[in-house]
Amino acid sequence: VNRSRGSGEDRRSREDVRLRGFRDRATLEEALAWVDARGVTLGAVEVPLEEAGGRVVAAAVVAAKDMPEVVRAGIDGYAVRAADTVGASPYNPLSLRLELPGAGGAVLVAAGCALPSWADAVLGFDAAQESGSAVEAVAAVAEGAGVEPAGQGMRAGAPALRAGGGLGPRELALLGALGLVRVGVVARPRVGLVVAGPKDAPGECDANGPALRALARRDGGIVEKAEGRDLRAALRLALGGAPDVVLVSGRTGTGPDDEAPLALAECGRLELHGVALRPGGSVGMGVAGGVPVVLLPGDPLACLVAYELVAGRMVRRLAGHPPDLPHARTVAEVARKIVSAVGVVEVCQVRLSAAGVEPLGVAEFGGLGAAVRADGFVVVPAALEGYAPGARVTVHLH
């Protein structure tokens, strides 16, 4: 979908929605298609395992060796031959020679260490009693008891990790156990950030810097804030930093000072401005110097919503993360009617109680105080007027 407005004499006026309002909002699907077309997973970099937590695996990892590589003791105890313990009981302790390798012997082993080749079982301390140079077995052990065969955890050549998966503690532990000290991961997207507060509402829109930084980091980005004497200068500075995407917050609406869309059009191309999304409907996007630029509203809650639904998807795609909303979800029953306008995707902050899902209001502004008290949000599709009590809805948990 290329919604760039024609060129020529008509161009500036059509791009400029100031003092007019949005005539022709894109659907959220169109906005997401724009993101999906431009958000291509970045290339791979190698990092030490110690720094790989939270990163995304760039290429499938195959086990280069058996895990474990050799037959190991699975428990602490004495390596023995199982046959030497047949008939052992507390009433019939069988004496084994301590530290004698081979038949009739018992050699101390620790869990995780290589099992001597002559042994085929480990006698646990609960089944043994040491006395001088002998160990008395007070229970029989079966062949293989307490033994961890080579390759039990994973066979050489087996797929260990798939490309695109996240590196959590288990994956890091597995790579370590496979003997790796470095791993190829998707490069972190460089996110240029321009925060443009309105001239006569100082403070308000600076709110978005810390929040956007936290969000982009969560999605795998490295945020570099650009500041300039004005919006245009800051945008040019951000674009000069070789970013993978630029986010501009503020001045995207239809007011007299809403210069972000024009600034983007001057640096490159404004391809889409105004989305049927509430809050967050003044979101815009385009390309400048080959870099995708997403314009986010200045209103803090609208900015958060537009980030989560639109801009965050771009960061997640670049970072190789799953593009959909990253929140944990739950399905629950609506307790109090959720109202929404047809033709607009509404993001409704909700509380979850024993009664079910209750909306906290969907006002475009003033909703931040309520949002902080919300347990999650419900995305109401454009085709629906909302949800009646009793409807089962997906809640994205904050």
Added chain:
Amino acid sequence: VNRSRGSGEDRRSREDVRLRGFRDRATLEEALAWVDARGVTLGAVEVPLEEAGGRVVAAAVVAAKDMPEVVRAGIDGYAVRAADTVGASPYNPLSLRLELPGAGGAVLVAAGCALPSWADAVLGFDAAQESGSAVEAVAAVAEGAGVEPAGQGMRAGAPALRAGGGLGPRELALLGALGLVRVGVVARPRVGLVVAGPKDAPGECDANGPALRALARRDGGIVEKAEGRDLRAALRLALGGAPDVVLVSGRTGTGPDDEAPLALAECGRLELHGVALRPGGSVGMGVAGGVPVVLLPGDPLACLVAYELVAGRMVRRLAGHPPDLPHARTVAEVARKIVSAVGVVEVCQVRLSAAGVEPLGVAEFGGLGAAVRADGFVVVPAALEGYAPGARVTVHLH
């Protein structure tokens, strides 16, 4: 619960479980009570809002001013007096004087900006048409339409954030909107990390460093790895770094090389060693120089489980996070029997399919490959033999 074993001649031998096995494992409840008694939330530090993402609010934040502080335009448009638009329609456009403050006037305003004191409504661009020095209202607006009253988002004096809450994007946005640039947060616990691999299973236990680093970071900690010529030297080095807690991974079992409990007893006091938990049963804890020290198994999966259930709780408590397991949860039906031993808390890796919850095996070792394929884990209480098909269980999602 103080399970430290007496002093005197009897002391060393009772602390030393090597070549004997655990005779007397603590319950998981006792281990958690130990953690809860020693894991006290750290003090507060002030940080810039830009760096506060993910931190924990140290003291309740009260709104110092109304949000917004003044009556504002809630939408882009023209500030007007509602009375001047009564009767306006496309068939009866009413002309207002552009940029004339007061009765009969219309002044351009942007959403979020202060509303002129003489105005009581905002005429949106969809209801207005500019022509020269006039604006034609083509629809009537009610008093208060498009206006955001002072304090609509939050009143001065209202509780904005409670102590102990996390600083996510919404909270950061709210603090920014309230005009704050710094916030008091709980200090990050300094987590000393000693990774002690077994002598003759090189590589294996180094796996735990990256995983423990990622886990402790997730729980709010700053990890400082200490390395020394041996376990004792590394532990002393870690304790010298003024940590809030020290984690030692490896050499906690009953094998001949399992010197971690003895090293801790030499530096301070081993208070508990061996917990009825599987995997992870060789976990131990004590205090050295006033610093809590948690001993974690060397086996990678056992180490992860012991961290999640025991050591992580300490890090989370110090960091001011909720102490319970931080994983998202879901409740689902058991599809295939989950087997567990009575008297031991078992952590069972499971997959979630359309059929329900299916166990992936609870082996003490070799389970890492399976754990990576798991969707989550189920904690089976010590009193149960497991769960039969059809039972509803809580799955902690990876």
